[in-house]
Amino acid sequence: MRTGRPLTAVAFAVALTGLGAAPAGASQGGLEVYPATTAPGAAVTVDTTACGARGTASGDASAVGAGTFTLAPKAEDTDSEDTDSAGTFTVPASAQPGTYEIVARCSGGTLVTGDLIVSLAGAGGSPGARMPRGHVETGVGGALGPDPVQTAAGVAALAVAAAGGTWLLHRRARGDGI
Numbered sequence: 001m002r003t004g005r006p007l008t009a010v011a012f013a014v015a016l017t018g019l020g021a022a023p024a025g026a027s028q029g030g031l032e033v034y035p036a037t038t039a040p041g042a043a044v045t046v047d048t049t050a051c052g053a054r055g056t057a058s059g060d061a062s063a064v065g066a067g068t069f070t071l072a073p074k075a076e077d078t079d080s081e082d083t084d085s086a087g088t089f090t091v092p093a094s095a096q097p098g099t100y101e102i103v104a105r106c107s108g109g110t111l112v113t114g115d116l117i118v119s120l121a122g123a124g125g126s127p128g129a130r131m132p133r134g135h136v137e138t139g140v141g142g143a144l145g146p147d148p149v150q151t152a153a154g155v156a157a158l159a160v161a162a163a164g165g166t167w168l169l170h171r172r173a174r175g176d177g178i
Contacts (some may be wrong), residue, residue: 031104031114040095044102044116046071047086051106055085064100064116065092071104091118 034045044061048071051057057071071087085106100116 031112033114033116037117041093045088047084048112050110050112051085057104057106059104061089
């Protein structure tokens with residue numbers, strides 16, 4: 001939406017200052033979370049390039065209840081100039097569904113964040129996801145129980161009642177009186 005007013009120098013300076021204060025996103029060397037959507041009880045891996053070559057970081061997943069963890073250079077990247085630092089943590093089984101911010105602070109002071117989504121469905125059948133089993137206890141039905149003799153007696157009683165009702169309706173229709 002354009003207002004037609006030029007951007008003032010003060011507004012431009014405030015906009016630039018605000019850009020520098022935001023934590024880096026995953027595309028800018030921020031914190032990447034794998035899988036981004038998971039279930040309670042699952043392991044999560046985070047990684048970043050923001051800490052530089054052979055950089056380390058201290059991770060914080062206390063928002064989801066997992067506490068702190070360490071990010072270290074990946075073993076296969078130790079000879080490379082552009083290394084990733086990675087770490088893992090486990091989402092507690094008691095974690096509630098929602099979106100949680102995971103934070104890592106590089107040893108150089110750079111702060112990076114990433115989002116973790118906890119879902120009961122998880123990411124395609126995560127280890128923590130469980131499907132319901134068994135029957136639903138609604139309190140309705142089951143009065144006769146699973147006994148086949150009682151079930152047969154109930155069916156017979158209904159058949160006798162239906163036959164008697166049909167016979168009475170037939171007599172009434174013929175005018176025989178009841």
